[in-house]
Amino acid sequence: MIVTLIGAGNLATQIASAIVDNGHQIKQIYSRSAFAARALAVKFGCPFTNQTEKIEAGADVYIYAVKDDVLKALIEALPDLGGIHVHTAGSMSMNLFQNLRKSYGVLYPMQTFSKSKSVKFDTIPVFVEGSDNDSLTILKNFAKSISRSVMECGGEQRQSLHLAAVFCCNFVNHLFCITNRLLKENNLPFEPMLPLIKETIDKIQTMSPLEAQTGPAIRKDENVMEKHLKQLSKMPYEQEVYKLLSEGICRMAAEESQKKNIH
Amino acid sequence: MIVTLIGAGNLATQIASAIVDNGHQIKQIYSRSAFAARALAVKFGCPFTNQTEKIEAGADVYIYAVKDDVLKALIEALPDLGGIHVHTAGSMSMNLFQNLRKSYGVLYPMQTFSKSKSVKFDTIPVFVEGSDNDSLTILKNFAKSISRSVMECGGEQRQSLHLAAVFCCNFVNHLFCITNRLLKENNLPFEPMLPLIKETIDKIQTMSPLEAQTGPAIRKDENVMEKHLKQLSKMPYEQEVYKLLSEGICRMAAEESQKKNIH
Numbered sequence: 025m026i027v028t029l030i031g032a033g034n035l036a037t038q039i040a041s042a043i044v045d046n047g048h049q050i051k052q053i054y055s056r057s058a059f060a061a062r063a064l065a066v067k068f069g070c071p072f073t074n075q076t077e078k079i080e081a082g083a084d085v086y087i088y089a090v091k092d093d094v095l096k097a098l099i100e101a102l103p104d105l106g107g108i109h110v111h112t113a114g115s116m117s118m119n120l121f122q123n124l125r126k127s128y129g130v131l132y133p134m135q136t137f138s139k140s141k142s143v144k145f146d147t148i149p150v151f152v153e154g155s156d157n158d159s160l161t162i163l164k165n166f167a168k169s170i171s172r173s174v175m176e177c178g179g180e181q182r183q184s185l186h187l188a189a190v191f192c193c194n195f196v197n198h199l200f201c202i203t204n205r206l207l208k209e210n211n212l213p214f215e216p217m218l219p220l221i222k223e224t225i226d227k228i229q230t231m232s233p234l235e236a237q238t239g240p241a242i243r244k245d246e247n248v249m250e251k252h253l254k255q256l257s258k259m260p261y262e263q264e265v266y267k268l269l270s271e272g273i274c275r276m277a278a279e280e281s282q283k284k285n286i287h
Numbered sequence: 288m289i290v291t292l293i294g295a296g297n298l299a300t301q302i303a304s305a306i307v308d309n310g311h312q313i314k315q316i317y318s319r320s321a322f323a324a325r326a327l328a329v330k331f332g333c334p335f336t337n338q339t340e341k342i343e344a345g346a347d348v349y350i351y352a353v354k355d356d357v358l359k360a361l362i363e364a365l366p367d368l369g370g371i372h373v374h375t376a377g378s379m380s381m382n383l384f385q386n387l388r389k390s391y392g393v394l395y396p397m398q399t400f401s402k403s404k405s406v407k408f409d410t411i412p413v414f415v416e417g418s419d420n421d422s423l424t425i426l427k428n429f430a431k432s433i434s435r436s437v438m439e440c441g442g443e444q445r446q447s448l449h450l451a452a453v454f455c456c457n458f459v460n461h462l463f464c465i466t467n468r469l470l471k472e473n474n475l476p477f478e479p480m481l482p483l484i485k486e487t488i489d490k491i492q493t494m495s496p497l498e499a500q501t502g503p504a505i506r507k508d509e510n511v512m513e514k515h516l517k518q519l520s521k522m523p524y525e526q527e528v529y530k531l532l533s534e535g536i537c538r539m540a541a542e543e544s545q546k547k548n549i550h
Contacts, residue, residue, distance in 0.1 A: 218491075239453055
């Protein structure tokens with residue numbers, strides 16, 4: 025397939041590698057930043073531009089890997105150059121392309137991308153949506169060529185996935201930030217936490233998160249929780265998080281045991 | 288070493304395996320539940336009792352692996368049988384033993400233990416504290432025989448570690464519970480989240496959690512956050528968690544960039 029990349033950020037960089045590694049060809053890279061476009065284009069030896077009017081027709085797929093807040097304007101700024109036009113945003117509707125393109129869709133790779141760390145694209149779940157059967161088939165085959173885990177998925181479901189991903193990725197990482205801060209306050213290193221974190225993740229490979237829950241809140245250990253809240257007395261934000269999530273753990277356990285009693 | 292185990296729960300079970308696997312001997316297992324004591328004792332072919340007065344002298348180490356809220360009463364109920372007496376609780380002071388035992392300490396394995404999943408004990412960080420130099424040396428050597436990662440650690444620091452562990456283990460797992468609930472509400476499976484979760488953890492092996500932060504909150508993407516809050520309109524708890532943690536992500540990023548500017 026011949027692919028044009030609209031965007032040269034973290035995601036575009038990872039997709040570009042996956043495209044080239046799997047025998048496809050990058051026709052052109054666009055970014056409003058000439059610097060970013062050039063940096064990525066040099067890596068793959070392909071043309072680049074920072075002017076929308078210089079994006080050429082002739083690609084099979086145009087992949088828009090740009091920030092959500094510029095996506096709409098960019099779609100409107102570009103003419104229909106033929107091929108299939110897809111965006112990569114978890115929370116945006118496919119209908120941004122409606123009436124502006126003939127063939128379009130979404131190709132949402134659900135992963136956390138940072139510049140300084142490359143990921144194996146073939147393990148990333150990719151969720152696809154197409155404006156019509158033909159587009160969907162082409163997109164699915166393209167997606168399957170770069171990932172082993174491709175699923176069809178409507179817009180509403182994709183938005184749910186995206187929201188779920190915020191909880192199990194972005195918020196989880198934020199809890200690591202809080203952990204780090206707590207440890208630093210007490211001159212303790214983060215490293216001894218890594219085996220614990222690894223085991224926390226290993227557990228949910230084989231049991232449901234609800235079964236895997238441990239800690240003072242699920243044990244209803246009021247003494248320990250009060251002690252912890254006291255330890256956090258000078259950190260009001262962390263204290264609030266502790267309270268809210270501990271209450272949540274208790275409530276969720278109660279709700280689940282109620283469900284079991286009803287069934 | 289000859290070890291007597293006070294307790295027969297998740298942690299006692301895992302410690303018992305580590306003790307026997309590393310050439311030590313279990314002298315006796317006590318639990319107030321004869322059933323639990325017997326179940327564990329049978330596994331290792333050792334005597335058991337559910338009566339405190341039948342716990343025998345002659346062990347080198349007495350390990351109290353019981354719930355925090357019964358620990359104090361149990362220590363008080365038992366005579367000083369000689370040997371070193373240690374508890375395994377992250378949030379409890381070593382001084383529970385003060386004036387009641389001659390040699391005592393703490394052996395805190397920082398890990399999440401569930402009945403249905405065994406862990407490799409040798410990878411678990413174990414934090415030790417001793418009432419005197421001799422006890423500490425013996426405890427350290429004993430800990431080193433069952434774990435590759437043994438650190439000396441005072442009571443206050445151990446409490447900080449325990450609190451930090453609640454954030455990066457118990458609360459992280461609770462976010463997986465929320466994730467699961469969100470997905471179920473939309474008839475989506477949990478499995479496609481696993482590569483994302485794995486990558487979230489992989490990232491913090493090589494970068495700080497703060498550098499690893501991604502998502503709408505750190506991008507200050509108000510549109511996406513508003514959309515997400517709307518999606519959560521029928522789930523007030525999850526909505527509150529979303530708000531609180533998103534605000535926290537923004538604030539923490541602002542504080543850190545301020546620190547950088549000052550330095």
